[in-house]
Amino acid sequence: xxxxxxxPAALSVPEGENLVLNCSFTDSAIYNLQWFxxxxxxGLTSLLLIQSSQREQTSGRLNASLxxxxxxxxxxxxxxxxxxxxxxxxxxRRSYNTDKLIFGTGTRLQVFP
Amino acid sequence: xxxxxxxxxxxxxxxxTSVKIECRSLDFQATTMFWYRQFPKQSxxxxxxxxxxxxxxxxxxxxxxxxxxxxxxxxxxxxxxxSAHPEDSSFxxxxxxxxxxxxxxxxxxxxxxxxxx
Numbered sequence: 001x002x003x004x005x006x007x008p009a010a011l012s013v014p015e016g017e018n019l020v021l022n023c024s025f026t027d028s029a030i031y032n033l034q035w036f037x038x039x040x041x042x043g044l045t046s047l048l049l050i051q052s053s054q055r056e057q058t059s060g061r062l063n064a065s066l067x068x069x070x071x072x073x074x075x076x077x078x079x080x081x082x083x084x085x086x087x088x089x090x091x092x093r094r095s096y097n098t099d100k101l102i103f104g105t106g107t108r109l110q111v112f113p
Numbered sequence: 114x115x116x117x118x119x120x121x122x123x124x125x126x127x128x129x130t131s132v133k134i135e136c137r138s139l140d141f142q143a144t145t146m147f148w149y150r151q152f153p154k155q156s157x158x159x160x161x162x163x164x165x166x167x168x169x170x171x172x173x174x175x176x177x178x179x180x181x182x183x184x185x186x187x188x189x190x191x192x193x194x195x196s197a198h199p200e201d202s203s204f205x206x207x208x209x210x211x212x213x214x215x216x217x218x219x220x221x222x223x224x225x226x227x228x229x230x
Contacts, residue, residue: 034218043119043206043223044157050202089156099145099217103156 002027004104011108018079021107023090028071036089080111119222134225136207142187142211151204163190163206197229
């Protein structure tokens, strides 16, 4: 059974710091991995999607890497801003013929001025 | 593009009543939509997969008679919580898969906060 864990569970940092959020999964047989952002009381916004054949994806100040063999992904946030404060969730999709996403436990990030 | 809406955004109902939540894909067609449940400070748990024109597929442990799902068109799925109880209070989020995309990426709605008193 696939289990997805995120460390740390919560993080509070001053503005400007570079951050690394971690996501680990127990079964390396995944189709892709996705990072989402969730603001309090809101839905999910997709940030980055990495196919299993890819090593990383970048969008602006965000960079996500994937090491499938070790069951790990990291989300790197450069020069953090207060507007980055949110909960970050990673989710894995097991195979091509299933839509099911297994979500991680989330990291609650607070960036203070 | 790829916008998903939910209605209502929040609802309060009394124990024993039923409440319907709508999920719409606004600018794309979705043969498949998904319903998730999220408890405070916890992650999302898939409840069921909704398929247009056919019965929904429920995850283990989810009562299909309590959480009725209807996917009547390519842009609308509804979740009805029947005979609601306080333990059904939660944040319900839907997502939809864009047929046009080969990556099968899911787009999420803004969620519906259900409070049962």
